[in-house]
Amino acid sequence: MMAGIYVHIPFCKSRCVYCGFFSTTLLEKRSEYVDAVVDELKRRRHYLAGEPVGTIYFGGGTPSLLSVTDTERILDAIYNIYNVREGAEVTMEGNPDDLTPALLHGLKGLGVNRLSMGVQTFDDARLAFLRRRHSAQQAVDAVRTAVQAGFQNISIDLMFGFPAQTMEAWKSDVQKALTLPVQHISAYSLMYEEGTRLRKMLDAGDIAELDEEISLQMYEYLMDALSVAGYRHYEISNFALPGMESRHNSGYWQGVPYLGVGAGAHSYDGKNRHYNVDSLVSYLSQEPPMREQLTENERYDEFIFTGLRTAEGLQLAELEKRFGTEFVQYCLQNAQPHIDGGRLVHEGRVLRLTRSGLFVSNDVMSDLMWVE
Template sequence: MKTGIYIHIPFCKSRCIYCGFYSSTLFGLQHDYAAALIKEMHMRSSEFKELGCIDNTNMVDTIYIGGGTPSTIPLSDIQEILNTVSECFPGNPREVTIEVNPDDITPEFVNRLRSIGINRISMGIQTFDDSRLQFLHRRHTSSQAIDAVRIIKDAGIENISIDLIFGFPNQTLDEWESDVQTAVSLAPTHISAYSLMYEEGTTLYRMMSEGKITQIDDETSLAMYKYLMDALKAAGYEHYEISNFAKPGYRSIHNSSYWHNVPYLGIGASAHSYNIGTRSWNIADIRQYIKAINNGMLPSESETIDATTHYNDLVTTALRTSDGMNLDSISPTFRQYALQCADIHIKNGLLKHTDNRLQLTREGLFVSDMIMSDLIKI
């Protein structure tokens, strides 16, 4: 069995108001953190046997360097991290992704990325409206984002994913249509688009709680999602996961592993790992992470995944995808339960049952959370 490696780089020059992920502005710890990542990989190199990777010469299928903002750390550190992955987890990965910010992109930077083995870039653009970029506390401008896509292509990296956000306070459907059309004109191979989320603990959530901003209404948000689906389909993208669209042959292999029950290792502060039977996560504190690793300890917690948890995980991951949930992959007892709960949604045209798979229909995508909740076993 092949698997993926996720490496978390939690550093950001500034924090976006909507972000609920673990990140830090402690740039003085970058070198020590990179050294700790390398030590953790050496400490965990034997874990691949537990993931079923018997062939020690061909383990890794994907590498994903995420954050935070990985493009803010020295390229020499990124190169050493990738060298250590090759040393500790041999393989010939098909996909090596790094997340970047548009304002970090220069021809020299991208050429270096390509030279050290990066073949896919994921870029957080979010919107092409400069006023909304400022509202989010993003560092880049719309023109920088557009230039960045062109620079990456000119450097010879064609596999480019961009992130978009819709549903800003007071955003109109026409404004969202403009964002989508600008994205389509750039022709990235992959587009991820998410409704703006108000996560508790974020600045955005506090602004809403204090009455400074108001969430967009559900009807407008739904219209934006429908437009997104139709526009990207017309532009040749396949809608392969609720929030993800790809040109044929350019689905995210790494992220697809999360949705299709493939084991993976997470390296770094707050990173998660999964090996079918257990799930583990590292401490979300850079200083404590570095200290523990330097003392030869893995600063992580774990939980055992029982049969019910495994079934529920499949409901909330595989059902998100166009491939759907493979009923052959679960026991007869859970299969019967899933079909019993799905029956009403199949009759209402929200789910379809074909080739022993449950899949969301187009109408089902709009109420996916409700459907998944109904199929979960308490």
């Protein structure tokens, strides 16, 4: 099992309307921030206990707002300090408007071998509604430029379930995505998170949530269309051509240790989680991460939550090995109504969500969680 390193780059040129992530528009702090990240990589050199690192992931915020030189400083520190394996997956999230040929060639030259682009939709009016900073054409061009720069592992993010969105509009987005040379697609339904501008618009009655039934039909269409096109539905929101699954994110779902550096980043050493403060000022003044000691029940909940998300399903033998028979019995007892209802299948020593279970995955998972 190989460890991962996550680097959080919290800068954005402006805020998207739905954004609930930690990000800041203080772009002038970028260089100072990179210094702090390099310092943190040095300070926490023992966190992964020499474990080989198989994946590196730059997430945000907007990591594509870093210059090639700043990205190189971070990668050099990682390669110098950590035991990074040959052939490691190195992902950078990027926004289409930043992905110029010069940047993409520079990143490729540094060993970045996977791109994850926030495309969201190919409808310009909807992109403007979301306050995204790119057009549909820029997204298409960015994918093509990335291919020309030599990237063979490209993921795009899509969103569905917009206010008043029609099935036709969603089908058109999915079909457009399938014309692009991308090996991985992540698709999420639009969320109205507390504290976002989108949520305020909803609460003020300026927009209305899409009917849940239509949203489910959109998810169903997505699953069908991507399956026909050869993508494997390997996690609730993630689809990949064979062998092109995100190794980094799969690591999270398999509970592998990872070091998260940067403001707001989380880490996991195999037993406990650590949280960096999600404030740029406090992070720059080197406030140490907070430690959260997980109880056995919390670790059981995480095991359920991460296992059921994946196409491989929840491994009951592993559950027993880690937590004992009492937890397995509890899990199966609570799973039974969902097995009877066709939302879960129990095959051999694996519990897996069925197609109808995927539609209500949060409800199924929460029913299996530990309640005192």
